[in-house]
Amino acid sequence: MEPVIDNLDLYWSGFLTSLEFIVYSLVGSMLLGTLIAAFRVSPIAALRSFGSAYVTVVRNCPLTIVLFFMAFGLPELGINYSFFTFGIVGLVIYTSAFVCEALRSGINAVPAGQAEAARAIGLTFSQTMREVVLPQAFRSAVPPLGSVQIAMFKNSAVAGAFGIGGDLYSVGRTLTSARGFEYIPVLTGVAIGYLVITLSAGAALAVIERKVAIAR
Amino acid sequence: MTQSDSGVSAANGAPLVVLEHVDKWFGDLHVLQDINLSVARGEVVVVIGPSGSGKSTLCRTINRLETIDKGTITLDGQPLPQEGKELARLRAEVGMVFQSFNLFAHKTILENVTLGPIKVRGQKKAEAEKRGLELLDRVGIAHQSAKYPAQLSGGQQQRVAIARALAMDPKVMLFDEPTSALDPEMIKEVLDVMVDLARQGMTMVVVTHEMGFARTAADRVVFMADGAIVEEGTPEEFFTNPRSERAQDFLGKILKH
Numbered sequence: 503m504e505p506v507i508d509n510l511d512l513y514w515s516g517f518l519t520s521l522e523f524i525v526y527s528l529v530g531s532m533l534l535g536t537l538i539a540a541f542r543v544s545p546i547a548a549l550r551s552f553g554s555a556y557v558t559v560v561r562n563c564p565l566t567i568v569l570f571f572m573a574f575g576l577p578e579l580g581i582n583y584s585f586f587t588f589g590i591v592g593l594v595i596y597t598s599a600f601v602c603e604a605l606r607s608g609i610n611a612v613p614a615g616q617a618e619a620a621r622a623i624g625l626t627f628s629q630t631m632r633e634v635v636l637p638q639a640f641r642s643a644v645p646p647l648g649s650v651q652i653a654m655f656k657n658s659a660v661a662g663a664f665g666i667g668g669d670l671y672s673v674g675r676t677l678t679s680a681r682g683f684e685y686i687p688v689l690t691g692v693a694i695g696y697l698v699i700t701l702s703a704g705a706a707l708a709v710i711e712r713k714v715a716i717a718r
Numbered sequence: 719m720t721q722s723d724s725g726v727s728a729a730n731g732a733p734l735v736v737l738e739h740v741d742k743w744f745g746d747l748h749v750l751q752d753i754n755l756s757v758a759r760g761e762v763v764v765v766i767g768p769s770g771s772g773k774s775t776l777c778r779t780i781n782r783l784e785t786i787d788k789g790t791i792t793l794d795g796q797p798l799p800q801e802g803k804e805l806a807r808l809r810a811e812v813g814m815v816f817q818s819f820n821l822f823a824h825k826t827i828l829e830n831v832t833l834g835p836i837k838v839r840g841q842k843k844a845e846a847e848k849r850g851l852e853l854l855d856r857v858g859i860a861h862q863s864a865k866y867p868a869q870l871s872g873g874q875q876q877r878v879a880i881a882r883a884l885a886m887d888p889k890v891m892l893f894d895e896p897t898s899a900l901d902p903e904m905i906k907e908v909l910d911v912m913v914d915l916a917r918q919g920m921t922m923v924v925v926t927h928e929m930g931f932a933r934t935a936a937d938r939v940v941f942m943a944d945g946a947i948v949e950e951g952t953p954e955e956f957f958t959n960p961r962s963e964r965a966q967d968f969l970g971k972i973l974k975h
């Protein structure tokens with residue numbers, strides 16, 4: 503494990519970069535996914551169609567294709583940002599389709615009477631969603647949302663392969679190809695970095711699930 | 719603004735809720751058939767009839783939870799708006815109490831009662847809470863205001879639902895079988911609150927089979943069968959001397975039990 507121990511500072515900064523990338527993608531995909539889910543149950547037919555088309559296309563597209571678009575397609579159109587940004591956008595788009603579907607199953611689990619009662623006191627559609635339906639939908643959607651986001655954490659390594667730069671994946675690549683360390687210890691170090699993130703997320707998820715269960 | 723127009727048509731003698739030639743279909747089912755009904759200010763109308771006759775649907779068209787296919791419905795002289803903000807504003811004027819209470823499961827009792835006033839009426843939280851507690855006190859639930867709906871009995875939940883509707887200062891209250899989901903010992907506590915409301919002059923449309931309530935509080939009984947209004951009259955007339963065969967048949971059945 504010498505390559506890891508000798509390069510702890512490099513691993514640490516890679517860990518922080520990966521974590522930053524993941525946090526942005528998490529927040530972004532939750533927001534976008536919630537918006538698309540609201541589209542999918544909206545009273546406006548055009549929004550419903552857009553929502554379901556979005557989910558169908560994005561969910562059935564391999565992540566690597568989405569990332570290729572970001573990395574090579576957009577610059578061709580003259581849109582240039584760092585791949586750190588492009589990677590987040592790609593991962594947010596991809597993950598939001600899954601967030602949307604997880605949330606929609608949660609929305610369907612909220613009894614119809616809840617939204618009716620909300621409308622009956624004069625709340626608009628968006629107020630009904632925000633105040634009554636979504637808070638309850640999130641509760642029953644915590645477990646599937648958790649799996650979606652943990653899958654996203656791991657997918658962030660795929661974005662890393664496209665060259666986010668400075669993240670755990672690129673630390674692994676630098677140490678093996680540029681400096682010639684052996685793969686097994688270096689990648690073990692990378693894996694540990696990801697495990698720290700996913701396992702803490704799993705633990706946090708368990709806490710959230712318990713909290714939500716009590717508040718019911 | 720057309721405020722002055724509506725002011726004239728909504729002068730005190732004019733009816734508050736008017737349904738004219740209302741028809742509605744669910745696919746092939748003609749669920750409301752040429753319904754004509756007008757409810758005066760302060761009037762309490764009880765709607766009674768066999769299950770599946772369209773009572774809930776009728777009730778729900780009045781705040782447009784169900785749309786209609788033909789005819790017109792006006793509230794306080796104004797036709798019901800189509801969709802969007804206008805409709806939301808109208809719904810705030812019409813209180814609705816459901817058979818299954820439908821209290822917001824993730825909010826406390828007090829939050830259930832203050833949500834509408836804060837979000838729809840733009841009241842300050844403190845102001846809404848003060849009024850909310852008064853209303854909860856009026857229905858006898860003030861000491862439970864920090865609990866969640868699931869911690870209350872059915873009768874208590876239904877009284878909270880009434881307070882939630884009252885918090886919007888509605889012009890009319892709709893009740894769709896408010897006691898049908900309750901255990902017998904809880905029915906009275908809910909009916910008492912409703913009788914009180916009726917005494918204080920609230921305009922009410924109540925779908926119920928509680929004859930005691932109809933006799934004490936109703937000004938008029940409307941009997942529905944197969945999507946149509948078959949007969950109407952005072953509670954006394956209707957219960958002691960129903961004219962139509964359908965009503966005689968129906969009363970025969972419910973009186974036997």
Ligand SMILES: Nc1ncnc2c1ncn2[C@@H]1O[C@H](COP(=O)(O)OP(=O)(O)O)[C@@H](O)[C@H]1O
Binds near residue numbers: 747
């Ligand atoms: N959303 C709906 N879609 C299709 N049919 C419905 C719907 N709601 C009610 N119905 C039908 O309309 C009829 C009247 O229902 P309802 O108004 O609930 O009657 P009631 O309240 O008098 O029991 C019933 O036959 C019922 O099955």
Ligand SMILES: [Mg+2]
Binds near residue numbers: 773774775895
């Ligand atoms: Mg009914």
